[in-house]
């Protein structure tokens with residue numbers, strides 16, 4: 176009898192091995208086959224295993240577990256970007272008639288989402304300075320359902336008054352959402368301080384290599400977790416397995432990278448503060464930082480990998496600076512292994528009038544620096560030379 180012909184489209188058996196791979200496998204499958212309808216029913220009923228990648232997949236689950244470990248969370252949710260994490264939190268927790276209070280220097284797209292998009296859905300929003308709890312309290316309304324803050328502001332590197340904001344949120348019964356992208360759980364763990372929800376742009380320091388766009392959400396309350404996860408899945412904000420795989424690999428070195436980058440940032444900020452061509456440097460643990468004492472007590476005594484600097488010159492000096500620092504990527508991101516420079520006046524804050532930028536202290540000579548893991552002496556040599564080139 177001749178053999179039944181095989182089809183190339185049918186699955187082949189995965190070769191068995193008594194040894195196991197040391198690297199997390201990448202599973203790109205969009206769908207998962209079940210043995211029979213009873214098994215599929217049971218799987219949906221207790222949300223076990225995987226059925227369809229938009230609903231969850233192993234690479235997202237592995238990544239979520241690792242970030243959960245860092246944040247002291249359980250049941251973390253991975254999304255397709257930092258912005259989709261923020262979007263899923265809003266979609267999962269808010270309804271028309273609610274009010275959201277946000278820090279007035281949140282990430283630009285978060286500000287846009289709050290000021291332009293949420294109002295279209297009947298959700299009220301307002302912004303206030305998170306370094307000033309009196310201003311935050313004054314912005315509270317009877318229907319305030321949520322407070323959203325970043326611990327360190329972008330790009331002015333101000334440190335929010337987190338103890339007072341946590342107390343305010345608890346007092347008024349609002350959910351406190353902390354975008355922990357800048358600080359990372361190595362500097363600040365929001366759940367340890369009383370926050371209800373944590374979000375991350377995993378794209379940045381956690382993944383660390385500028386090759387994956389992802390977000391993360393942790394919610395303390397299991398019912399909120401379910402609501403946020405439903406929003407993530409229903410609105411299709413979910414992540415690609417490959418991005419999750421890359422980010423999980425990036426996480427292996429996160430603690431080492433972040434510690435090295437923090438050391439480098441402190442050294443570089445101090446060196447630049449004394450360099451001709453630099454008007455001021457803003458780094459949380461420097462004694463001249465406006466929130467110095469708060470920064471030291473909140474951020475584990477260290478200042479993170481981000482600082483900002485203002486050149487004495489304007490746009491012309493800014494152009495000369497990026498050209499002279501040609502080995503340092505002038506790119507609007509943060510948290511890469513390599514140092515990057517961003518210029519808010521021509522990127523994140525280009526939509527503001529010069530007056531509005533001026534009120535925030537963002538001039539044409541203002542740069543945000545995301546410090547990487549290069550050799551500190553090399554960074555100091557490159558960046559001090561670039562600053563000096565703006566006045567020579």
Ligand SMILES: Cc1ncc(COP(=O)(O)O)c(C=O)c1O
Pocket residue numbers: 256257258259282325329354356357375376377378379388389390508
């Ligand atoms: C603090 C903060 N939150 C959220 C985001 C959005 O993240 P993503 O670009 O991954 O959507 C960013 C991006 O720069 C950010 O800096």
